[in-house]
Amino acid sequence: MYAQMVDTGANKVRGLEEMSAQERAFQERIDAGIKIEPKDWMPEAYRKTLIRQISQHAHSEIVGMLPEGNWISRAPSLKRKAILLAKVQDEAGHGLYLYSAAETLGVSRDQLVDELHAGRAKYSSIFNYPTLTWADIGTIGWLVDGAAIMNQIPLCRCSFGPYSRAMIRVCKEESFHQRQGYDLLISLCRDGTAEQKAMAQDALNRWWWPALMMFGPSDAESVHSAQSQAWRIKIFSNDELRQRFVDQTVPQAEYLGLTIPDPDLKWNAERGHYDFGAIDWDEFYNVLKGNGPCNRERLRARRQAWEDGAWVRDAAIAHAEKRAARTAQAA
């Protein structure tokens, strides 16, 4: 997902009887559905895991602006350009909501950005794929934002107040992202030429599997996932969310007249779900290691934007300090 394979530092999930009184009281509050707020006592591992998860999520929003930003100046009409601009601006906003949520846990935004630029913090694997055609923009909205919504709606109910509030805000806006993407694909597939539909099919062929990988490898056996679920900062398992995503998306592809690139995809009446083929996890781990098609380009673009903006940040603060000093002197 936008945060993939988050390390909780846990070796096993401990029972209430193995916890200190303070930890037990904390866990019981979470079990009772009471939100944890920044000034409340929390175990150090909970705090650290949340910083890791929320910042990964924030970095994904910011890096995610790059593949789409690539098409702002090449959108085929003024209407589509205005929509894409608004969407990319939303992603910046989502990144900022999330950095603020992380900051309530006692880190600064600059620290988090440094971690990203140093290659120590992760962001979602999906943004390391290139946007080769205009149909990719529709497909990203439809699949990538669709998958993000699957994950983010349950997170609105997560245990940490600031994260949950940021998610509520994000979810309100995210639905526009998915719909504009699907609307773009309707134009290409149902109202467009054979060439336009072929372009959409090509985009789906390239994005389908990376979109399924967004949910991360099966975590049925993962201690980190179990710990995150106990803390209610993860609500459903990766496989559950992926299955829901496939079930929801197949009919949408059918409406567009597109074929999902999976020969094993088939409705299973007994399970009441679609069965689907095996995911190439070697590709996923390779992208995570930094060897996807665009990893280096994405980080380079982020670092350069940060460095090129340094003089603006410095000048703004110098100006503010000078004015404050003058006001103090006049008083």
Next chain:
Amino acid sequence: MKKEWPLWEVFIRSQHGLAHKHVGSTHAPDAEMAIKNARDVYTRRNEGVSIWVVKSADVVASSPGDKEALFEPAQDKIYRHPTFFPVPEEVKHM
């Protein structure tokens, strides 16, 4: 030089007649820029007609440890709510 822009808390009044409500925070070098950034980050969809910003460092908050001392005294004073008092059937409206 490396100095982070300070953090500001943002309050938005959604429509005329309602109170400002805390919506989140933003970084900015000064108050003027804080209002501009708050506008871009928190009002892209007509969420507000007025913005307040205040330096996060200037916010004074109650501590979770004081919760009982501060709020428990209100819990046993149920007579402060109108529903505590039965209204006779015969009296139609009150």
